[in-house]
Amino acid sequence: MEWRHFTVTLKTQEPFRIGALKDPLSGIDNPVTMIGGKLTVQGPSLKGALRAEIERYLIERYGSNAVMKPCIPSSANTLSAGENALIQKGKFKRGGNCEYKEAEERGRRGDQPHQGTDYICPACYLLGAQGLVGFVRVPYLFTTDKAETLYSVRIDRASGTVAERTNREYQIIPPETVFTGRLDVLWRDPVRNWELGKKRPLASTLTRGDAWLEASQWTSEKLCEEFIVNRLQAIHLLGGFKSKGAGGVKITVTETKSTSNPNA
Numbered sequence: 001m002e003w004r005h006f007t008v009t010l011k012t013q014e015p016f017r018i019g020a021l022k023d024p025l026s027g028i029d030n031p032v033t034m035i036g037g038k039l040t041v042q043g044p045s046l047k048g049a050l051r052a053e054i055e056r057y058l059i060e061r062y063g064s065n066a067v068m069k070p071c072i073p074s075s076a077n078t079l080s081a082g083e084n085a086l087i088q089k090g091k092f093k094r095g096g097n098c099e100y101k102e103a104e105e106r107g108r109r110g111d112q113p114h115q116g117t118d119y120i121c122p123a124c125y126l127l128g129a130q131g132l133v134g135f136v137r138v139p140y141l142f143t144t145d146k147a148e149t150l151y152s153v154r155i156d157r158a159s160g161t162v163a164e165r166t167n168r169e170y171q172i173i174p175p176e177t178v179f180t181g182r183l184d185v186l187w188r189d190p191v192r193n194w195e196l197g198k199k200r201p202l203a204s205t206l207t208r209g210d211a212w213l214e215a216s217q218w219t220s221e222k223l224c225e226e227f228i229v230n231r232l233q234a235i236h237l238l239g240g241f242k243s244k245g246a247g248g249v250k251i252t253v254t255e256t257k258s259t260s261n262p263n264a
C-alpha cells in the first residue's frame with residue numbers, strides 16, 4: 001500500500017467553542033475535547049467539515065454532472081423535508097447515502113441493478129461509503145497548549161458576540177491556538193488494484209461504482225489537491241457559535257515527504 005502523508009495545521013482565529021452543548025444546526029457535536037490531557041479537535045468533526053466542503057464544491061462546480069452529485073449521508077427514509085427539497089432541486093443525489101453491496105447480497109434483497117443513482121459519489125469515494133472504505137484518513141488534531149488557557153464566556157446580549165465573564169456557561173479556546181495532525185491519503189493499493197483518481201474494480205457488477213471517474217481526466221495529484229488539500233484549506237469555520245463571533249479557523253495542509261504504512 002502506498003500512502004501519502006500531509007500535516008494539517010489548524011490555527012484558531014477567533015474564540016473556539018468547547019463544551020457539551022449541542023449545536024443543532026451543524027450536526028457536529030463537541031468539536032473539541034480532551035484526550036489524555038490534551039485538547040483535541042476530533043477526527044469525525046474535521047471529517048464532517050471536510051465532507052461539507054466537498055459537497056458544496058461538487059454542487060457549485062460540477063452540479064451539471066449527474067454522477068458527481070453528492071449524496072446526503074443518511075438513509076433515504078430519514079431525510080428531512082428540507083433535504084428532500086434539495087434533492088428535488090437537483091443539488092444532491094436521489095435516494096440517500098451511497099451504499100455498496102456485493103452481488104449476492106443484492107440478489108437476496110431483490111435490488112434492481114443499475115438504477116440511475118446506483119453510483120458512489122465523489123464525497124463517498126474519498127471519505128468512504130456504507131460498505132466500502134475510501135481513500136482519506138482524517139486525523140484527530142492535538143495542541144500542546146495547556147488546558148488552563150481555557151476561559152469561559154457568554155454571548156453578549158447586546159452585540160451578539162462572545163463576551164468574557166466569570167460564569168462558566170461555555171468553555172472556549174482562545175484565538176491563536178494551534179492544533180496539528182497527520183492526514184493519510186491512500187495513493188495506490190496493488191492488492192485491490194485501487195489507485196487514487198481511478199475507477200475501482202469492484203466485485204459487484206451490479207453497481208456503476210465510481211461512475212464519475214469512468215472517462216477520468218483526473219490524476220492522483222490533481223484529485224488530491226482539488227478535493228482534499230484545497231477543500232480542507234477552505235474550512236474557515238468549525239465548532240459551535242459560528243454566527244456569534246466564534247469558530248474562525250485557518251487550516252493549512254502541507255505534504256510530508258515520505259511513503260509508508262499509516263500505522264508506521
Ligand SMILES: [Zn+2]
Pocket residue numbers: 070071072097098120121122123124125129
Ligand atoms: Zn455518497
